Amino acid sequence: MSRRPRSRLRIVLFIFTALVLITLDARSDGGPLTKIRSVALDAIGPIRSTSARMFVPIGNAWQGITSYEDLENRNDFLEAKLAEIKSSTLQIGEIERDRKALLSLLGARDTLSNIPRRTARVIDAQISNFERTIELDKGSRDGIKVGMPVETGAGLIGRVSQVSVTRARVELLTDPNFDAGARLVRSGDDGVASGKGAGKNLIVNFIELETVVIPGETVVTSGFQGSTFPEGLLIGTVVDVTPNAVQDTQRITVYPSADLDRIRWVSVILFEADAPGPVLVDRDFPEPSSGGRIGAEQSGNDS
Amino acid sequence: MISLGARARATIVIGLIGLMQISVMPHLTISGFVIDLFLILTVIVGISAGSDKAVGIGFSCGLLADLVVNSPFGLNTLVLVLVGWGAGSLAPQLVETHRFLRSLTVGLTVSSGVALYACIAWLIGYSYDAENLIELVVLITGMAAFFELVFRANSQVGVTYRAGRLSE
Numbered sequence: 472m473s474r475r476p477r478s479r480l481r482i483v484l485f486i487f488t489a490l491v492l493i494t495l496d497a498r499s500d501g502g503p504l505t506k507i508r509s510v511a512l513d514a515i516g517p518i519r520s521t522s523a524r525m526f527v528p529i530g531n532a533w534q535g536i537t538s539y540e541d542l543e544n545r546n547d548f549l550e551a552k553l554a555e556i557k558s559s560t561l562q563i564g565e566i567e568r569d570r571k572a573l574l575s576l577l578g579a580r581d582t583l584s585n586i587p588r589r590t591a592r593v594i595d596a597q598i599s600n601f602e603r604t605i606e607l608d609k610g611s612r613d614g615i616k617v618g619m620p621v622e623t624g625a626g627l628i629g630r631v632s633q634v635s636v637t638r639a640r641v642e643l644l645t646d647p648n649f650d651a652g653a654r655l656v657r658s659g660d661d662g663v664a665s666g667k668g669a670g671k672n673l674i675v676n677f678i679e680l681e682t683v684v685i686p687g688e689t690v691v692t693s694g695f696q697g698s699t700f701p702e703g704l705l706i707g708t709v710v711d712v713t714p715n716a717v718q719d720t721q722r723i724t725v726y727p728s729a730d731l732d733r734i735r736w737v738s739v740i741l742f743e744a745d746a747p748g749p750v751l752v753d754r755d756f757p758e759p760s761s762g763g764r765i766g767a768e769q770s771g772n773d774s
Numbered sequence: 775m776i777s778l779g780a781r782a783r784a785t786i787v788i789g790l791i792g793l794m795q796i797s798v799m800p801h802l803t804i805s806g807f808v809i810d811l812f813l814i815l816t817v818i819v820g821i822s823a824g825s826d827k828a829v830g831i832g833f834s835c836g837l838l839a840d841l842v843v844n845s846p847f848g849l850n851t852l853v854l855v856l857v858g859w860g861a862g863s864l865a866p867q868l869v870e871t872h873r874f875l876r877s878l879t880v881g882l883t884v885s886s887g888v889a890l891y892a893c894i895a896w897l898i899g900y901s902y903d904a905e906n907l908i909e910l911v912v913l914i915t916g917m918a919a920f921f922e923l924v925f926r927a928n929s930q931v932g933v934t935y936r937a938g939r940l941s942e
């Protein structure tokens with residue numbers, strides 16, 4: 472066989488192999504390719520941890536040079552935000568006390584705060600420009616599973632997309648592949664929140680046209696049965712509302728409450744979609760419970 | 775036929791590039807963008823050594839990239855094989871070209887690779903950050919052209935050095 476047809480055959484073979492891999496990956500969720508990736512994630516984990524320790528200071532200095540203006544704007548924004556938060560802290564404390572008093576009067580439990588959490592350190596940033604992910608230093612041996620929600624103290628940041636024994640990868644809520652059931656707290660109307668890329672706000676679709684939505688309104692996870700998120704996790708606040716008369720819905724722009732640019736520590740909420748009863752508040756009825764409420768049976772944070 | 779020594783060299787280069795891509799590059803971003811060394815290496819090899827070698831390098835780099843990223847497995851492999859083949863096809867036209875035109879070609883080929891990735895991702899239903907695509911293409915074109923200039927300058931230094939040693 473001459474050189475040219477052989478080289479063509481090689482190209483065709485490579486393309487065919489790539490197409491087979493894409494098909495296999497699409498068809499087998501949790502199949503051999505996922506396992507191979509998990510092994511790779513474990514294998515490169517120590518390298519990435521070490522390099523993160525070495526290069527984070529250099530990276531920060533580099534960011535200072537290449538994004539000085541961004542950092543300045545960010546600093547101004549954070550100072551304004553801090554002033555805003557200071558003024559609302561007292562009010563929030565009062566509201567929280569009222570809420571707890573009401574819950575105890577009703578004999579109800581706050582399920583969300585009872586779901587156990589696993590604190591993890593962010594060890595590295597994304598490798599590719601086409602995905603918005605972070606890597607954590609905890610994995611399946613710490614009870615982390617694919618699909619579990621991840622938050623910081625400020626709110627939801629994403630969900631676990633890949634897990635190995637010692638590492639987990641989190642798909643951030645700004646990733647274009649991310650979506651979650653969302654609820655407007657004031658009206659109680661539900662929609663679907665989707666990521667639109669780094670540094671961009673989320674979009675919540677399927678909110679009814681009649682629903683009155685006010686900028687500044689809080690958006691939380693809706694936590695329908697089977698959802699990978701429990702009800703009531705803070706997503707962000709409404710910044711803009713665009714009506715869509717054709718579809719009879721509204722498109723809501725939501726500013727994420729968690730800062731996704733500089734995440735150092737996160738909490739993985741050990742919540743599983745298939746566990747029954749992902750409800751924020753549930754009454755304690757006197758008759759014997761059938762069990763399985765995730766928040767009622769598991770307790771304690773491990774931070 | 776590619777010799778055993780050349781294969782060993784290629785393996786070492788891919789290994790080092792892979793190591794840099796997973797450990798160094800995520801920290802040295804420009805405007806939030808990660809420089810894709812796998813793509814740049816495939817294009818530079820394609821333009822310098824032809825499609826035969828570039829396709830092999832693209833395949834190996836693509837598999838390595840697919841192992842460590844979250845996108846559909848095989849997507850990077852497919853894109854880098856096609857980019858390697860495309861870049862290699864341009865090689866014969868660029869033998870006697872001025873180095874700046876050559877660097878520009880490398881940059882444009884790399885940006886075509888980014889666009890190709892976006893197209894294939896869209897075809898298989900994988901969402902990506904489309905609004906930043908133009909910014910990414912512009913940035914990566916510049917970076918790839920710069921890498922090509924540095925690579926060429928270094929190879930010329932190497933050639934001159936080797937020629938000097940031989941003449942002694």
